[in-house]
Amino acid sequence: MARIKFVDVTLRDGNHTVKHQFSPELVRDTAAALDAAGVPIIEVGHGDGLGGSCIHAGRSAASDQEWISAAIGAVKRAKIGVLVAPGMATISDLERARELGVTVARVACHATEADATEQHVRRARDMGLFTVGYLISVGMTSADRLAEEAKKLESYGAQYINLAESQGHLVPTDVAQRVAAVRRAVNIPIGFHPHNNLGLAIGNILAAIDEGATFIDGSLKGFGGGAGNAQTEVAVAALKRAGHEVDVDLFGIFDAADVFAKAVAPHPMPAIDNDSILMGYANVYGGYVLPIKHAAKKYGCSPRELVLRLGERRVVAMQEDVVIEEAQKLARDSAQQAA
Numbered sequence: 250m251a252r253i254k255f256v257d258v259t260l261r262d263g264n265h266t267v268k269h270q271f272s273p274e275l276v277r278d279t280a281a282a283l284d285a286a287g288v289p290i291i292e293v294g295h296g297d298g299l300g301g302s303c304i305h306a307g308r309s310a311a312s313d314q315e316w317i318s319a320a321i322g323a324v325k326r327a328k329i330g331v332l333v334a335p336g337m338a339t340i341s342d343l344e345r346a347r348e349l350g351v352t353v354a355r356v357a358c359h360a361t362e363a364d365a366t367e368q369h370v371r372r373a374r375d376m377g378l379f380t381v382g383y384l385i386s387v388g389m390t391s392a393d394r395l396a397e398e399a400k401k402l403e404s405y406g407a408q409y410i411n412l413a414e415s416q417g418h419l420v421p422t423d424v425a426q427r428v429a430a431v432r433r434a435v436n437i438p439i440g441f442h443p444h445n446n447l448g449l450a451i452g453n454i455l456a457a458i459d460e461g462a463t464f465i466d467g468s469l470k471g472f473g474g475g476a477g478n479a480q481t482e483v484a485v486a487a488l489k490r491a492g493h494e495v496d497v498d499l500f501g502i503f504d505a506a507d508v509f510a511k512a513v514a515p516h517p518m519p520a521i522d523n524d525s526i527l528m529g530y531a532n533v534y535g536g537y538v539l540p541i542k543h544a545a546k547k548y549g550c551s552p553r554e555l556v557l558r559l560g561e562r563r564v565v566a567m568q569e570d571v572v573i574e575e576a577q578k579l580a581r582d583s584a585q586q587a588a
Contacts, residue, residue, distance in 0.1 A: 251458050252494040256290040256440070256466045257283050257481055259509060260320065261332055263472030265296035265536065267516055269309035273319040275512040276311075279469070282508040284324040286501030288481075290353055291327050293320045296474065298332030298357065299342040305567065306337070313342065314349060321350040328352045328379065335365045340372050347376050355411060356402075357383035359565055360390045363401040374406040381440070382407030388418040388532055389563060392427045396434035409438040409464055414453060415566075417446025417475055417529035421456035428460040440464030443479045445471060446529025448521055450479035451487050458493065469502075469509040470518050475528060475535020477519030482506045527553060531560030540569050544576035555579055 260279060264271050276293055283291050293316050295301030295309050302309040313331075320329045330353030331346050332338075343354060354373040356366045366382065373380040382402025387395055399410045410431055414424065424441070432439055441457035441464070443450040454465055465488070467481035482502045488495045510518075524538050533556055541559070545552035558575045 250492040250494065251463055253458065253488055254290070254464045255288055255481070255485065255495055255497050256292060256330070256464060257288045257468065258292045258442070258466050258478060259283070259469040259472055259481065260291060260293040260316070261298070262292070262296060262466075262474060262478055263468045264294070264309070265474040266472045266477065266519060267513065269295050269302065269307045271310065271316070273311050273315045275509075276316050277319040277323045278512055279505065279509045280320040280327070280329075281323040282505035283469075283502075284327040286505045287497045288327055288502070288505075289496065290330050291320060291324065292330045292332060292353070292355065293317060294331050297337060298334045299338035299346060301334075301337055313346065317346060317349045317351060330355055330379075332357055332383070333369055333373070334358070335369050338369070340369065343369065343373060344376070347378060352379060353381070354378040355381040355383045356407070357385055357413075360384045360387045360395060361398060363398040366402065367405045370402065370405040370407055380406060380408050381411050382409070383411045383413060385413045386415045386534070386565060387412045387427055388414055388416055388423065389565070392430035395427050396430040399431045399435050403435045403437055407437065409440055410435060411440035411442055411464065411466070412457075412462075413442040414444055415442075415474070416532050416534055417444035417450070417525070418532040419453060420447070420449060421452050424453045425456045425460045428457045428462050432461040438463045440466065442466035444473065444475050444477065444529070444535065445479060445519075445521060446476040446525045446535065451484060454479055454484055455487070455491060458488075469506045470513075472509075472513075472519055475538075476521045476525035527556050531556050533559050533564060534566050536566060537564070537569075537572060540572045544572050548576040548580040550576050550579040550583060
């Protein structure tokens, strides 16, 4: 059985669910409850990480500084972490976060673009931060390519590799294959961050652990992009039930989930609806749900067909122009077929 380090991402990835509108008070109260439950790492911030508040990604209700300060002031044992996406987060953003008390930096990039992280990873290590190489959308490339990218992150100084299954597209055998390939390629720990579009987040966690993953991400009540993340309280219970060692108190995490649910009310809990299932099936990033609906309505095409086309195009985050381009093409094709 494995010894698992749990990373709760409610206060960062969960912010996607409410369009980045978490208040500092919600962050403070939830961080305190997670800390009391024994969660060792709590990630906070805009859904897209440091520097994420912008017109393109969504303006937030509070600043990075306000969220970080609220979390730092609320915890006694837990480490506070941030997501750092080069191109969105600058080195200066990272330095300011360190000054505020952040001790974990998870430096993120698309699964095939580890080269973009070198400067940020090296600077994070220089500042004494626990530094993670974070590969996003691992279902959009092969296990062998992931292994190559992970080796780059290790060479820059990453202290563990986190594999993010951002679209909720993979099944347990896919996850096992990718984790095993990365484990063979590097000499540092492996982490796993699932999404739940096909209802497989917990099963995928167990598959990842069977192949050697020792850091696991989850979110209270499953809050997160798309259909949400693995639900922290479910994941902790399932891991303990499977016999793994997790230094998180089960009843304490239940209490934390209640604190968060009360703070976020009356916002509805994430659910696996038809849109989420289709996005996971087609391997399309969950953040495209609203742009797809808007484009389909504007250009008079089928939103379902548009999702499938975007999956074939292998779109990544922040490509809303491709959504419009494909909607226009689909509308023209439909008109020609009807003529």
